[in-house]
Amino acid sequence: MSFPYEILQITILSLQISAIATGISLLIGLPLGTLLALGKFWGRSFFLSVVNTGMGLPPVVVGLFVAMMLWRSGPFGDMNLIYTPTAIIIAQTVISAPVVIGLTAAALQSLDPRLRLQLYGLGASRWQMIWALWREARLPLLAALMAGFGSVISEVGASMMVGGNIRNQTRVLTTAIVLETSKGNFEIAMALGALLLTITFLVNWALTWVQQRGED
Amino acid sequence: MKKTLITLLLLSLAISACASAAPSNPNIILATTTSTQDSGLLDFLVPIFEEQSGYTVQTIAVGTGAALKMAEEGNADVLLVHAPPAEQELMDAGFGLDRFLVMHNDFVLVGPADDPAAIGSLPSAGEALTSISSAQAEFVSRGDDSGTHKKERAIWSSVDLTPAWDGYIESGQGMGATLIIASEKQAYTMTDRATYLANQDNLDLEILLEGDEVLLNVYHVMTVEPDNWENINYEGALDFANFIISDETQALIKEFGVDKYGQPLFFPDADKTDADLGVE
Numbered sequence: 001m002s003f004p005y006e007i008l009q010i011t012i013l014s015l016q017i018s019a020i021a022t023g024i025s026l027l028i029g030l031p032l033g034t035l036l037a038l039g040k041f042w043g044r045s046f047f048l049s050v051v052n053t054g055m056g057l058p059p060v061v062v063g064l065f066v067a068m069m070l071w072r073s074g075p076f077g078d079m080n081l082i083y084t085p086t087a088i089i090i091a092q093t094v095i096s097a098p099v100v101i102g103l104t105a106a107a108l109q110s111l112d113p114r115l116r117l118q119l120y121g122l123g124a125s126r127w128q129m130i131w132a133l134w135r136e137a138r139l140p141l142l143a144a145l146m147a148g149f150g151s152v153i154s155e156v157g158a159s160m161m162v163g164g165n166i167r168n169q170t171r172v173l174t175t176a177i178v179l180e181t182s183k184g185n186f187e188i189a190m191a192l193g194a195l196l197l198t199i200t201f202l203v204n205w206a207l208t209w210v211q212q213r214g215e216d
Numbered sequence: 217m218k219k220t221l222i223t224l225l226l227l228s229l230a231i232s233a234c235a236s237a238a239p240s241n242p243n244i245i246l247a248t249t250t251s252t253q254d255s256g257l258l259d260f261l262v263p264i265f266e267e268q269s270g271y272t273v274q275t276i277a278v279g280t281g282a283a284l285k286m287a288e289e290g291n292a293d294v295l296l297v298h299a300p301p302a303e304q305e306l307m308d309a310g311f312g313l314d315r316f317l318v319m320h321n322d323f324v325l326v327g328p329a330d331d332p333a334a335i336g337s338l339p340s341a342g343e344a345l346t347s348i349s350s351a352q353a354e355f356v357s358r359g360d361d362s363g364t365h366k367k368e369r370a371i372w373s374s375v376d377l378t379p380a381w382d383g384y385i386e387s388g389q390g391m392g393a394t395l396i397i398a399s400e401k402q403a404y405t406m407t408d409r410a411t412y413l414a415n416q417d418n419l420d421l422e423i424l425l426e427g428d429e430v431l432l433n434v435y436h437v438m439t440v441e442p443d444n445w446e447n448i449n450y451e452g453a454l455d456f457a458n459f460i461i462s463d464e465t466q467a468l469i470k471e472f473g474v475d476k477y478g479q480p481l482f483f484p485d486a487d488k489t490d491a492d493l494g495v496e
Contacts (some may be wrong), residue, residue, distance in 0.1 A: 072400055072420075082400055160389070164397045167359055167386035179388040182278050183361040184285025 006168075011195065014172040015203075017085055018153040021092035025100045025148045028093075030141075033104025034130060038116075048105060054098025059139075060157030066091040067162045083164040088172070091162045092152035099151050103144030107137040142211040146204050153200055175200075228312050240491075244452035247292035249363055250390035252435070253277035253412035255481050256342035257472055258296075264468070265459045271452050279362035287311050287438065290445030295438040296460070299363040300437045300495045301438055311446040314454065316461050319469050319482045320493060323367055323433050326395075327353075327404035328414055335404070341428045342375040352381045355401030358394050359386025363433070368406045371430060372396075395419055405479045408433050410481035413473065434485070437461065461486035 036048050068074050070082040070090075081087045111133060119129045132139060156174035163170035165179060173196045180189040224384050252258050253275065253371040262273045276283075276292065286292040288311045296318065297303060325335060325344050333351035335344035348355055357379070358365040372379055383403070387394040391411040398405035399419040412423070437457045442450035459465055466484035473481035485493065 001366050083397060159391075164393075165388040166397070167388060169385065171388065175388065179360055182390075184279075184282035186285070 007195070009193070010171055010173055010176050011199065013085065013142025013170075014153065014174070014194065014196075015199065017088050017159075017172060018092060018149060021089045021152050022096055022100075022145065022149040024089070024093045025096040026145060028097050029104050029144070029148070030134070033101040033144075034108060034134075036101065037105040037108035038130075038133075048102075049188070051098050051102045051105070053138060055102045057095055057098065058157065059095055059155035059159075060161065062091050062094045063158030063161030066094065066158065070162060077082055082162060083166055085163070085170055087162040088159050090169060091158035094159060096148035096152045100144050100148040103147055104141060106131055107140030107144060110140065112139055139211055142207055146207050149203060149207075150200065153196070155202075223450060237470055239452060239455070240397040241449045241452060242270060242272055243274060244271050244278060244294060244449050244456055245286075245292045246294050246296060246456065247278065247283035247286040248296040249280050249283060249298055250277050250392065251298070251364070251408045251411050251433075252296055254390065254392045255408075255414045255473070257410070257469070257482060260472055261460070261468065264294060264389060264462070265340040269455055270457070271455065272316045273456065277390075279358075279360045280420045281361035283462075287440045290440065290448060293440055293449040294456050295440070297438065298433050298435045299366050300436065300490070301433055302363075302366065303438060307438070311441055311444065312438045313376065313441045313450070314457060314459055315436050316362065316483050317488060317490060317493075318435045318437050318460055319466075319484045319486075320432055320434045321409050321482045322426065323364065323406055324409050324412060324423045325404060325406055326398070326419075326421040328402040328420070329422050329425050331416050331424055333404070337423045338425065339428075341371050341406075341425060341431055345371055345379075346375050346377060346423045348404055349377055349379060349381070351382075352383055352386070354401055355381040355413055356394055356401065356405040357384065357386045358391070360390075362390075364391060364406060364408060367431075367433070371406075374430070395421065410473070412479045412482075413479070413481060416477075429494060432493060432495075434490075 036044060036051065066087065067082065069076050070079070070087055071077055081090070115133070115136065116129065119132055123134065154174065155168060156178055159172050160175050160178065163172065163175065165175040166172050173192055177189050177192045177196070231237045248258065258275055262275060263438070265271065266273060279301065280297045283292065283295050283297050284302055284306050285294050303312070303315065307315055307358060325341060326334070329376070333346050333348040333353040338347060357368055388421050391407055392415055394405055395407055395412065395415055396418065399421050402420070433491050437460045439450060439457055440448050441454040442448040466486050469484045470480055473479070
């Protein structure tokens, strides 16, 4: 491993992949979580249970599943996505989306139900009401975002399987740590681990700052 | 309370004394390469050893680089590895005590059936890699400092080439995973024959070059020097080493895989010397 260029490249790639996956999870998770929290439809609690189970999906199982889809022998093999950063983004989105959906639903359900009645009473439209509820629940919603990001920046099983840990292409911090450990370079592995923790901390610090703005 | 503890202690001592041949420290940590694990050889041999000896073997399958490092840092009792020059270095540095020749298999160059770099007709591994390099064909390297990777690098440097073109990628993973990547990308790779044969059904790759003497893959068993660290189970390590090179086990190694693949995966060598195999 060459310093510092390669480490920089791996770090940026890790951040890009996990940020995009978390972003997509947010785009999926916010509406779906809202629907599960506020909607009234048959099977709602069943779907909620499915999502809550999904919050504990083992990354390596997701990796295997996505890999089987993307392998040349799989149904989407023609798209040539296996061993690309896109493949990792897909797998990480599958991992983090349930986290964001489930925590969004929990955040909105924990709001006082009388708030909705009051908003209706004030003449709010459906969209205005949802917007107001999101604002009201912004603390737990940002926590959902942080949990989603945390679940993917730290996972290794799926990235290894669908990304292939290919140098300069799909090697991310976690898979680099596994590799350096398997080479017996425990010091470098530890240093990369410290780097990963630092980055996760900085991202969460930024998000927490946004979350806590105006709270003190 | 104290009395109960002492009674329990005596009782457990009595029990362990009763279990006749039970070794004093029943756990052995075996650090080995992914190839012995991925080919299924250890899954076959280790239970036999455990049954005979009463030891429990904790097999850690890692790259040879990590296995050697584990020996150096006292995190393993015995090694089964295939990187003779690096092993010799470790012995010279005083981290190993005994080292015996166990067996060999060989490396082969595999790739897509249409063989874009036309290595199939070439006589040596060096020429094959040269041809792959000048064709800028896709090649997946282990890139993990394993025995296989060390061998690959040795062949590159023997033909004075530094592989660095876009199609040359490093997987940084074990042999099984690297073969899958090569198969998916329809790229060339260098593999030990055993892992290739064991995974053949899932791979769209063919053996394109074999039989060159430099492709010999020689395995040694090595016990870790017990004086360096307190917790080394040297007794167990030596028992395991002696088991691996015993006539019975060597016969088993010779037969391993024949029923399934029609050819042996490993060739027993305990009765030979390094010089016989051309190992320095």
